[in-house]
């Protein structure tokens with residue numbers, strides 16, 4: 167993969183504005199300062215005494231935590247106060263009028279794809295693997311792996327995940343894919359592609375097979391900071407039963423799925439207090455996970471744009487990108503594709519949710535079915551092409567035979 171981009175560095179480094187911005191809110195500065203140096207913790211901001219739970223209540227963290235992966239029952243109530251539990255399917259069906267099943271609308275999607283190059287982007291957790299209590303056990307099924315491998319035979323395919331690139335590669339194990347870890351802040355192409363190092367955020371490295379590769383890492387300067395925050399968070403949450411902190415290289419995940427709900431304010435406050443010392447880091451919410459990331463203008467949507475450009479697929483008339491994901495961080499990618507009707511976002515959800523996606527799939531098993539349908543469709547298209555061309559050749563031979571006889 168040739169990693170190329172003419173975008174400026176996405177690092178947002180205006181300390182004054184960062185100081186003004188409220189913690190946890192992504193500052194969207196319209197400029198950047200490439201080459202600005204990183205020197206550990208920066209800018210002292212007034213600190214409150216830790217342990218004041220008012221902070222996480224007043225800034226909405228707790229509400230976001232509660233709604234991040236709501237149980238079915240709760241969502242039914244929120245979605246439509248008048249429906250009872252048995253009416254869930256009605257609520258879901260009415261939601262699906264707005265976000266139809268990508269399986270039921272498969273033919274329609276493919277009719278848009280005629281003569282276009284399809285590129286497939288997928289999230290990992292909750293999309294290719296089911297959500298489970300232990301993040302280390304989010305194993306992809308063999309059936310799903312085989313479906314993804316087959317898709318990658320026909321279409322450029324990338325996995326864009328909140329996990330570190332190494333971790334997701336260990337879980338997926340397919341060398342023929344593009345991987346974007348840490349919410350797109352760590353991008354590597356398939357090992358058999360030529361790479362170039364003409365971008366300031368590209369570095370040479372070696373992959374797990376020892377081959378030289380180019381990595382695109384727009385948040386590289388944050389590595390020591392993320393490492394430090396990871397260690398602090400591990401230490402500060404160790405007394406919270408069920409809490410788990412993961413180091414994803416350019417971001418940190420603090421899981422509360424296995425923490426008693428009574429202790430959610432404690433874990434939220436703990437993360438909040440640590441982040442007070444790091445105005446260049448921000449917080450986002452995933453499914454029962456608090457995610458700490460650098461304040462840079464980069465996300466899964468930007469990663470999709472970067473990959474499309476790197477693959478020479480940024481000409482929107484010719485290309486149909488499809489992005490499949492289940493989480494809030496995937497919304498950035500859905501937004502990019504929705505803009506200018508560039509491609510299709512598919513939300514994986516078994517409950518109604520606000521989304522910028524166009525279509526929906528219920529769960530990873532439907533994702534697998536969708537991927538298999540893509541492969542079948544492509545094979546059929548190729549068969550038709552070859553049958554047409556052989557008919558054409560036979561026709562041409564027959565005509566020339568007739569002409570010789572004359």
Ligand SMILES: O=P(O)(O)OC[C@H]1O[C@H](O[C@H]2O[C@H](CO)[C@@H](O)[C@H](O)[C@H]2O)[C@H](O)[C@@H](O)[C@@H]1O
Nearest residue numbers: 290291297298299301304327328419423453455
């Ligand atoms: O972008 P993704 O690939 O969806 O990664 C987002 C987070 O995924 C993982 O956590 C989620 O899945 C876990 C395993 O099923 C589940 O236990 C957890 O509650 C979910 O939030 C991963 O562990 C996180 O670090 C990622 O940020």
